[in-house]
Amino acid sequence: MDDLIGPDQWLPVDALLDDVLLGPDPTLRAALADSQAAGLPPIEVSPQSARLLYLLVKICGARRVLEIGTLGGYSTICLARGVGAEGSVVTLECDPSHADIAARNLKRAGVADRVDIRVGPALDTLRGMTGGFDLVFIDADKENNVAYVGHAMRLGHPGTVIVVDNAVRAGRIVAPAEHDHQARGVLEMLEFVGSNPKLEAAGIQTVGFKGWDGLVIARMR
Template structure:
């Protein structure tokens, strides 16, 4: 089944957006620099691009930069005067991302802030609200990250959280996997959060069986 999922993703990419030398070079550089291959898929990257445009985003917050693959997709969705703030724990990942963003021609729109995301988020005060937030970092902290996205957003802000199905692991109430525990805590938080409208969508493809949350601040 996995081969079919891969083939369908390849078909979607071929028909709907084709090859992209810049994004291919980004993934190649990430691999060469030893980054883990956990970027969003091309189809998911295009989805983020479209979601950000649909939301009319002028300021985007990304939690979890890695090598900047999803960052490039999101930066491309911004208007000429738009801004993207992206948070990355690992200095090496941030260094690779800077090079990739420069090569992609979007570095002037992106502010990479290095350090624990919780610290970086707490330091954001007095800035304009974010219109769109993409969360793809340590799953243990997802509920906290969403709470911070609400604080830093506005009514109408769109929030996307990646990797929330975990091949069905989200159903395992007795799991000792911190990523699953954190994901279940996220769903508990969403179910009780009156400031959000939210849903989750399962996905299959090159990233196997997973899914994402889509939420909107009321």
């Protein structure tokens, strides 16, 4: 029965997709291993989502990318690969130790020269930034998602693509508990994006080794 499909089916499919569509990537594997060894939380995007970010950058021809939430630089590497040698990525990370690990991973990946890591609370950093970004990837504290999208719009332009990760939270967005501030933050972001006349967007549910979640892909009109 379809309603019995769960992780036992998701995980082999994830493995197949990774093997057939992605193949081995020693650089990303090393970045993940270093992040795990340093005790970073295992909340980086999946390999398929990382490839999707790369493809979105290529598809929209982005040359300036903003990432909110660096962690160990796993997704940052893919964004930097997407913009190419002539492009640039600004990535924001609040934890200095995470930023140090990311810097090492980016250097090993050969893309450090096109990435600017800015350390500090993202909302503080964003207030002092000027615009011109072609794609913005938001993967930070969910409670501030609305503010992050607002800044992404301020720093973008017509045609800018905004991607927000973790937009389903295992379905908790449907009826968030009072104490579930993350799900509430995601729901508020969805309502903000859906009601904003300057944005057009779609939400996509995902399943796999990261569980049941999803993302929002929006475009500035």
